[in-house]
Amino acid sequence: MFRVEEAAPWRAFTSPRVLMYHFFGAPLSGRDPDHLFVTAENFRTNLGSLLDSGWRPVDLDSYLGWWAGDVRLPHKSFLLTIDDAHRSVVDLAAPILSSFGIPSVLFVPSGLIGGAVCWSDDYARERIATADELRRLPTTGMELGVHGFDHTRMVALGPSELRRHTVDARLELERVTGVRARAFAYPYGTHDSVTRRGVAEAGYTVSFAVARERGSFARWRICVDGNDSQTAFRFKLTPTYAAASLLGGRAWRARHLVRDQVEAVRRATIAGTGRPRVR
Template identity: 40%
Template sequence: MSRRAPLVLMYHGVDHVPADRDPHAMFVTPQAFRDQVEHLLEEGFVPLSERAYVEGRCSGSLPPRSVLITFDDGYVGVGEHALPVLESFGVPSVLYVPAALVGGCSDWLEPRHRHPLMTGEELRSVDRRGMAVGAHGTDHQDLTRVSGGELRRQTTGARRALGELLGRPVTSFAFPFGSHDARVRTAVRDAGYDTAFAVHEAAGGFAVGRVDVNAIDTMRTFRLKLHRLYPRARRVSGRVPAVRRVVHDLLGRAPRDPGVELAGRAGAR
């Protein structure tokens, strides 16, 4: 399997979360995440850091089978469960967080489905340990629906706030909900970011497509998602949701973790 552009994977949470608290299937179990990282390495994928990804795209010198692992939102379990796995294999990654919700919770979701987000101290720690922190707006709004002034707050303001928190420039951005248009992409570029990530709808270097990995993926579906033709197939099936459901039924779905409540801060918010 050859791949001209790097594979970019998108995760949200890595934790033990029961299905009734995770209806969007965002939380991959720690064991499933470990299995997926091991498989990437066994298949010869070369993990990239944020800097290597940006510099390699500019120079055109990236390995043909390279992968960038990203996480959206900044859930506590990513630091507790995903980072130790990545460290054990020497794999870098990028974590995208909403700047105004640091230390809060995912309050863009329904109350029962909210989960705690990392504190500033936790973000500084993961950033030092190879999980670079990038911007995900300020409070997880759909940026295609905000005014010009608010868009500057969500892009320039988020970059400034996170830069002050981390003590270094923040260089990449991920669109909340994957939503973007030409106006939003321009605002992100003008804010000084080097690149930005979308999900299924790609549009050049400031809306790079990513492959989502979620709680219902089995190793069989995960391997399918690594194929270079998957993003195109996903866009087509996304226009016909029934087709996607049939494919998942044929390939199987991972059993949802009966789980335990997220410890500590989960019940406090």
């Protein structure tokens, strides 16, 4: 019987941090209700702050090697990931990451390549990168992964739907870009045991959620959004945030605690008093 690893979340507490971004620059509509857009200036500041404070970037090979026990990494290590394959990744994020020498993983909804966002009315005009653009990204240090077929929420899926968003999505990305993806990220960060098993059986090496750590096929990530001040961004790297975030993926009370902590840091920053210590 196929068994999907269900690791205790506390090893993730000491693992390399995995940062999750979405869009860059500014929205076409001028509206960004979910704060998905991070400006180029703030993105550069985020990256510079990480490197200046001793954080070291890792690629997916090193990240997987750490979990396997084959690779030793500095205590302050991070893997940078980006969801949705928005056109701004090509125009802004990839060149900035390349200038810093930071590798990354881009998760692509492969059935939407060259199209537009269809899963949100608020972002419906936003463009997805084309096949030609995606094919060029690995030369910049950006690995391609799969983000489902069309950004469908992956819970309570039947067998045919699950295959479409795992096996077929991987084949489509390979067909149009030549890349056979080994990493997967759940749209909206949501998953269940059937979904995790389906991703594993589809042949992926690892998959990522958000805060809901469930082993190799639902690794936790830290969401970085356009509403984060630099103080809030640094706070998200702290052990305090990691503990609350990992616990928050399993209990609704803790999820609210995480949100309250981040909001308190933002309010303190606005007031000019927020100085949480970053380790």
